[in-house]
Amino acid sequence: AQKVTQAQTEISVVEKEDVTLDCVYETRDTTYYLFWYKQPPSGELVFLIRRNSFDEQNEISGRYSWNFQKSTSSFNFTITASQVVDSAVYFCALSPYGQNFVFGPGTRLSVLP
């Protein structure tokens, strides 16, 4: 069975703080893809990143970085120097090869000014 767990339901930080959103997944497939999506208050989901199971290199994009560790089945997302505009619900998702997406329950991030 496929499963994605985002243990943090809600996180509040003050602007400029760093914050890490956790994602733990379960799959028996050896080939799979992991994703992060952002859902701002407007409601429309926005793609942030895709990772395949064979690429464990961490990735940095501006203030965003992702840490993929197969040994712990985790794909954590860190926002450095958070901003108010980062306030949103963030979803981690798993797509096993040839199958459909399984989304985690989401983490609501509030960045306070």
Added chain:
Amino acid sequence: GAGVSQSPSNKVTEKGKDVELRCDPISGHTALYWYRQSLGQGLEFLIYFQGNSAPDKSGLPSDRFSAERTGGSVSTLTIQRTQQEDSAVYLCASSPGQGVWNEQFFGPGTRLTVL
């Protein structure tokens, strides 16, 4: 338009009525997905269309739910005899090429309220 569009944006209906929700994917995208997002919850996969292949209906919660995709483009999600627990935001997404690992582009959703 450049993005995925959905209509209506809001739908209020009475219990027992049928509703149709529409999705216009991005032109040229061969894959189309429907999801349901209940208040404060994550996304629940409903159905997946890929090109001319038979759709993956494994996520449909009951036989009251059905979907079709005409001409490989527009899709309609139909809910018959609506129940209050059907109240949710229904999201459509499309994706280029084949393979569910491609990025999905989401529409704004249809908020369905069943009274």
